[in-house]
Amino acid sequence: MKIAVLSGKGGTGKTTVSSNLSISLKNSVILDCDVEEPNSHIFLKPDITETISIKTEYPEVDADKCNLCGKCGDFCNFNAIIPTKKNVLVFAETCHACGGCQLVCPTNAIEYQKREIGKIYTGKTIYGNTLSYGELNLGEMSGIGIIEGLFEGAKDEELVIVDAPPGTACSTVAAVENVDYAIIVTEPTPFGVSDMKMVVEMLREMKIPFGLIINKAGLGDNEIYEYSEEENIEILMEIPFEEEIAKLYSEGIPFSTKKPEYKEEFINVYENIKSKF
Numbered sequence: 001m002k003i004a005v006l007s008g009k010g011g012t013g014k015t016t017v018s019s020n021l022s023i024s025l026k027n028s029v030i031l032d033c034d035v036e037e038p039n040s041h042i043f044l045k046p047d048i049t050e051t052i053s054i055k056t057e058y059p060e061v062d063a064d065k066c067n068l069c070g071k072c073g074d075f076c077n078f079n080a081i082i083p084t085k086k087n088v089l090v091f092a093e094t095c096h097a098c099g100g101c102q103l104v105c106p107t108n109a110i111e112y113q114k115r116e117i118g119k120i121y122t123g124k125t126i127y128g129n130t131l132s133y134g135e136l137n138l139g140e141m142s143g144i145g146i147i148e149g150l151f152e153g154a155k156d157e158e159l160v161i162v163d164a165p166p167g168t169a170c171s172t173v174a175a176v177e178n179v180d181y182a183i184i185v186t187e188p189t190p191f192g193v194s195d196m197k198m199v200v201e202m203l204r205e206m207k208i209p210f211g212l213i214i215n216k217a218g219l220g221d222n223e224i225y226e227y228s229e230e231e232n233i234e235i236l237m238e239i240p241f242e243e244e245i246a247k248l249y250s251e252g253i254p255f256s257t258k259k260p261e262y263k264e265e266f267i268n269v270y271e272n273i274k275s276k277f
């Protein structure tokens with residue numbers, strides 16, 4: 001089973017939930033797909049034993065063969081290859097490696113080269129489970145190749161917790177499209193509710209079942225409770241707005257390791273999700 005943990009925006013407690021959930025479930029593997037800002041490793045402190053370089057392709061034009069016909073530029077939807085009157089400009093960072101420009105080139109002037117877009121790190125955490133996290137190189141536009149690499153590496157695992165990128169970007173879609181269930185983490189504030197509505201729409205569109213974990217419960221107002229009742233969204237768990245939990249977070253310690261009653265709650269969340277299948 002694959003369970004994604006996501007949120008409408010960063011900083012709502014998504015990694016707190018995915019880290020605590022994963023270490024509460026024996027033999028689970030956690031994939032940190034928030035490749036622009038991975039931070040599960042800060043909480044889970046893995047001993048990295050494997051590093052994989054993730055590469056993508058980009059076109060290189062042989063000026064001697066190119067007749068500047070412009071067909072490659074007409075084909076590319078991403079403005080990653082732009083023929084001018086003198087030469088063909090290639091913007092490797094925006095290329096989506098679709099292969100189309102090579103197909104339409106009438107003079108076989110295009111060959112593909114490889115370049116690294118980021119890395120995947122894997123290791124056992126100090127809590128005994130396995131963490132793989134991706135890190136997108138600075139300046140890169142898309143981490144989807146890294147997210148695909150993370151899922152490929154975990155394809156034989158039975159229980160996978162996915163820390164998805166926040167919001168509803170392409171990378172979020174890539175991180176949740178193959179999961180069985182999604183947990184939205186939100187805060188009980190008007191901003192929290194407004195940000196999560198887009199995520200709710202996205203998951204409904206993708207036909208992925210989901211429930212809610214409310215972080216910092218007791219901090220704000222009742223809007224989240226009214227919204228979830230109106231929309232028939234199950235609240236799976238509430239994490240109280242508590243000084244001790246905040247302090248453990250600031251020290252990079254998953255709070256369920258010091259407050260074992262919450263480990264039970266995370267196990268119950270999983271059992272509840274499992275019972276739906």
Ligand code: SF4
Pocket residue numbers: 058059075076077078079080081094095096097098099100101102
């Ligand atoms: S491979 Fe696709 S995305 Fe990249 S430059 Fe060629 S047409 Fe554009």
Ligand code: SF4
Pocket residue numbers: 061065066067068069070071072073083088104105106107108109110
């Ligand atoms: S399609 Fe080929 S020949 Fe035409 S401009 Fe592009 S690289 Fe040059």
